[in-house]
Structure formats: C-alpha cells, structure tokens
Amino acid sequence: MNGHSTYQPQSAFMKWLERRLPIAGLMYSSFVAYPTPRNLNYWWTFGGILSVMLGIQIVTGVVLAMHYTPHVDFAFNSVQSIMRDVNYGWLLRFVHANGASMFFLAAYIHLFRGMYYGSYKEPREVLWILGVILLLLMIATGFMGYVLPWGQMSFWAATVITNLFSAIPLVGETIVTWLWGGFAVGNPTLQRFYSLHYLLPFVIAGVVVLHIWALHVAGQNNPAGIEPKSEKDTVPFTPYATIKDAFFLVCFFILYAWFVFYIPDYLGHADNYIPANPAVTPTHIVPEWYYLPFYAILRAIPNKLLGVMALGASIVILAFMPWLDTSPVRSARYRPIYRQCFWLFVASCIGLGYLGSQEPVGGYVIAARILTLYYFAFFVVILPLLGIFEKTKPLPNSIAESVLKEGVPIGASAPPPASASR
Amino acid sequence: MTSSSSAHPTRRDFLYIATGAAGAAGAALALVPLVAQMNPDASTVAAGAPVEVDLSPIAEGQIIKVFWRSKPIFIFHRTAKEIEEAKNVDWQSLPDPEPDAERVKKDHEQWLVLIGICTHLGCIPLAHEGNYHGWLCPCHGSQYDTSGRIRQGPAPKNLYLPPYQFVSDTKIRIG
Numbered sequence: 001m002n003g004h005s006t007y008q009p010q011s012a013f014m015k016w017l018e019r020r021l022p023i024a025g026l027m028y029s030s031f032v033a034y035p036t037p038r039n040l041n042y043w044w045t046f047g048g049i050l051s052v053m054l055g056i057q058i059v060t061g062v063v064l065a066m067h068y069t070p071h072v073d074f075a076f077n078s079v080q081s082i083m084r085d086v087n088y089g090w091l092l093r094f095v096h097a098n099g100a101s102m103f104f105l106a107a108y109i110h111l112f113r114g115m116y117y118g119s120y121k122e123p124r125e126v127l128w129i130l131g132v133i134l135l136l137l138m139i140a141t142g143f144m145g146y147v148l149p150w151g152q153m154s155f156w157a158a159t160v161i162t163n164l165f166s167a168i169p170l171v172g173e174t175i176v177t178w179l180w181g182g183f184a185v186g187n188p189t190l191q192r193f194y195s196l197h198y199l200l201p202f203v204i205a206g207v208v209v210l211h212i213w214a215l216h217v218a219g220q221n222n223p224a225g226i227e228p229k230s231e232k233d234t235v236p237f238t239p240y241a242t243i244k245d246a247f248f249l250v251c252f253f254i255l256y257a258w259f260v261f262y263i264p265d266y267l268g269h270a271d272n273y274i275p276a277n278p279a280v281t282p283t284h285i286v287p288e289w290y291y292l293p294f295y296a297i298l299r300a301i302p303n304k305l306l307g308v309m310a311l312g313a314s315i316v317i318l319a320f321m322p323w324l325d326t327s328p329v330r331s332a333r334y335r336p337i338y339r340q341c342f343w344l345f346v347a348s349c350i351g352l353g354y355l356g357s358q359e360p361v362g363g364y365v366i367a368a369r370i371l372t373l374y375y376f377a378f379f380v381v382i383l384p385l386l387g388i389f390e391k392t393k394p395l396p397n398s399i400a401e402s403v404l405k406e407g408v409p410i411g412a413s414a415p416p417p418a419s420a421s422r
Numbered sequence: 423m424t425s426s427s428s429a430h431p432t433r434r435d436f437l438y439i440a441t442g443a444a445g446a447a448g449a450a451l452a453l454v455p456l457v458a459q460m461n462p463d464a465s466t467v468a469a470g471a472p473v474e475v476d477l478s479p480i481a482e483g484q485i486i487k488v489f490w491r492s493k494p495i496f497i498f499h500r501t502a503k504e505i506e507e508a509k510n511v512d513w514q515s516l517p518d519p520e521p522d523a524e525r526v527k528k529d530h531e532q533w534l535v536l537i538g539i540c541t542h543l544g545c546i547p548l549a550h551e552g553n554y555h556g557w558l559c560p561c562h563g564s565q566y567d568t569s570g571r572i573r574q575g576p577a578p579k580n581l582y583l584p585p586y587q588f589v590s591d592t593k594i595r596i597g
Binding site: 063085088091 | 441445454455456458459460461463464465466
C-alpha cells in the first residue's frame, strides 16, 4: 500500500472527515480496492478467520468476566454459576472454551499454509516473525485462561508449566516463586493470571495490526509463489477476497457450532470438573490438545533443562525459517522434495500430538524421540540442504498465466461470457 | 464489479441481498445472548422470592425494617393516634394526593407496609422523625407522614407500597 488511497468520498460529511482523519480512505485502500492475487485458494481465508475468532474470544471473554470471580474459594463455583444460573451462560462459556480450540486450529492451518507456500521468505520475514510472536502470545493466553476455572487440570497445569522455569540454572527457583507469588500455585497466582489473561488478547490485537500492516507493505503471497507483475495478476480485495473469506468463515463456523452445540466438552478434560485439590495430582495429566505436540517434545528429552529448552526451541525455531530455508523458489508447488518433507513434518506434528496424550512409557517414548528428531531435522538439516540440492520445477511466467489460458480459467468447461475481461 | 445493464435484477444482486439479509439476521441473533446475560441470573431471581414476616413481635408504635429483593421494607404498627393523624388530612391538597385507606389493607389499617426508599433520590428515610411523625429523609430533607405520604421537601411521590398479602392476622407475605 503506497501513496494515497483512491477513495473518493461522496458525501459532504465524508469529505470533511477524510481531510481530518483519513480512516475511511485507509479502510478502503486496505480492504476494498487492495490488489489481491487472483489465484488465492481457500488456505488464504484463515487470516480473516483468525481475526474473527479473536473478536469472538474478546467479546465472550469480556462478558464472562462480568460473572467470574478470580479467587480460589469462589472461582470454580462462579464458573458453575455461569453454566447454570446466568442467562445463556452455558452458551457463552462453551463458545469461549471451544473458541480457543478453533482459534488454535485456524492458527496452525494458517502457519502450515505459510510454511508450504514460502510466505516466510523475503520480503515477508518480519510478517512471519510477527506471526510467531502472535503464536507465543496465544499460547500464553490460552494457558492462563485454562487455569481460571480452577479445576484439577487447571491447578496442576499451572503447577507443571510454572515449574518449567525452575529448570533455569541459578535463578530458576526465584523466578518460579516470583511467578507464583507464594510457595506454591495459589490465590495470588490465580488473580494475576486473570489480570494477564484479560490483558494479553488486546496485546494480540495490537500485534495483529502490525501483522496486517507488514502484510500490506509486501503484498500477499500466493499459491504460485511469484509476485504479481501487472494488473492482470490481481483483483480488488472486495468483493473477491471478502466473499471468499466470508464463505469459508461460515464453513468454519459449522465445525465450530458442531462442537459448541453437540459435543461441547469433547475437547476438554473431565478432570477439570473436579475442584482443584492441591494435595492430589490426577493420574493422567495432559494439556489441551493444542499444546500436546510441544508436551511430547518436552517429555521426549530425558534431561530437565534440555527438555525445557527443546520445548522453547520448537516454537522459536519457526522464526528462523526465512534464513534456514535457502531455496530461491517460494511455493512448494514447484518444490517436489520439499513438499514431501513438509507433509512428513505435518504428520510428525500430528504424531507428536497423539504421543503427548499418551503415557510416556515404552514404545511411545521411542516414537516421540524419533518424531522430535525429525521435527528439528526439518528445520536445521532439510531446509538448508534442499535449497542447494533440490531440483525445482519451472515457475510460470506470471500469476495470470498460471490460472488462465487465453483469458479462460484453466479447467473451466464453458467459454467465458462476453463481458468478462478481468 | 460490473453491474447488469438491463433493467432486471441479476442473480448476483439476489445473492448479495440474500447473503446480506442472512448475515444481518445472524448478527441480530448473536446479539441476544450477549445482551440477555446481563439480566438477573437464576440465582438472583430465586433470591427475590417472596418473604414472610411474623407481625406478632412488633409492638404498637414500632417500625421495623426487613429486606425484600434487596430493598428495605418498613413495617409500621400504627397506634390509634397515628391512624387518626393519617386520616384527618385534606388528602386532596397533598403534594401526591392519596387517601390513607388506599395505602393499607382493609381491616388491617394499623399495619403500614412501605418500601423504605425516599422517592427523591433513593436514600433510606429515618423513622419517627420530622414534623408529621412519620419519616425524615436526611439527604435532602423530605418529610413523610404516618401514612408514608410526602408532605414537605423535594420528593415527588409518596413512599411506594410493595406487593403484599395477609397470610393470617399476624403474618404477611411480601412479594
């Protein structure tokens, strides 16, 4: 987005406003006239979906906060009161809890899209790093939110995750005590987690603004991985991308509504309906599904400090992808070897997720170690080497050429109507 | 976005309007739980159930306070003199005209049951105070008589009556 907007205000009021705060022009050039690659597929709808999910989580969260009490003696019962007494409280709670799962599902798909099509490559490195920061903020927010109902899983998740910091040499124990505000997880911990859980989503919203700004500077990537060369390669964001986003959002909502209305507790853990008991740890302690792959990596390493470092590294290493991947070709469409390695990577993430939900014994441990090895090898071995040794397919001359043939979309059965010229 | 040059609405127009209408309906419906959750929840409504008050311990001339739906309720066991004072007034010339008979239950005119909130700005008036032997509100000086009617001061209305019934001669149910 360079230079002034092409927005032409019609009414006298809009002309007046536009001269003083050109927000309408900004919205117009960013989301109406914005030139969007014409070949975007449905994997590109997840950015919009994520924005909507953030909005939903904030709205339902603010409303739930009107009824929740952040004190160890009252928290569990206040959540039950929301479920039983508050008008539509059950709905708001299930929308918020399942909303977190859907938020992470969309985030992982969005991330994998970026990995597949090379959206992290030059000039989109900062965009990508902002995305990794957003993932870290989401992980922190989700973790703290899960502690709030003060069930058995809430309490013991808080204990285990805060104890991770005790692995840090010299200062670890001090940091943990500082996080707890006491000698163990307790009321000070719950109250500060509530405050931060309310705060971080607004920090996320701010970083999202930066993320979209960085996106608009570079322009969107596209499935062919080649930059738009002329106006023929792009279409205006509205109505094309807007409608495509809206359509897939509705499909996504069908899945979301399926969980909320038919199986609202499926993704949760039954033990979180037991009030927190500091004296008894549940036998099968597991985080929510979206943390399971990282949990598996943590447990795969037999050393406490190295396990924690591996956990952190598994997320932070994403930020280095623009420099680890040496290939000049962006999109996996034209990188046959990378494509296979990518799908193996996705499979290993899913595998790690499954292993994270199982007891760390016997064959499960060996499998987790193998998959962890592949996970890191993908970044530090495969990505750098493929750039040097992979024989890539020839790139198309332009985006328009890759989707049109003599002005007709490839695969179309009928010739276009006479008026179709874009 | 090309629009049809003919006079007929196109399929695209239909789809746009239908989608917009469905979206608007969905947004309106989504708003319902968000707004409704601020209404009193089931436990608050349950706590607002009727209360029964035993009148037998209340001596003549005594005023007690109970709570119903978080509001203070004055229960006044009036003496004969206080009932006389309430009746012997030209009630039509009062700031909020109302005869005493309409503020008590038939055959139980010694019992005055009122919501103890000043009708000016919501303070709780003080009992057995003021020139009319009823209540005096300390906040802005409104004065009520032995029937709870406003006689002097900024309050616009007489003290309100809660809904109540005599369950027996010595027990009432408020609400």
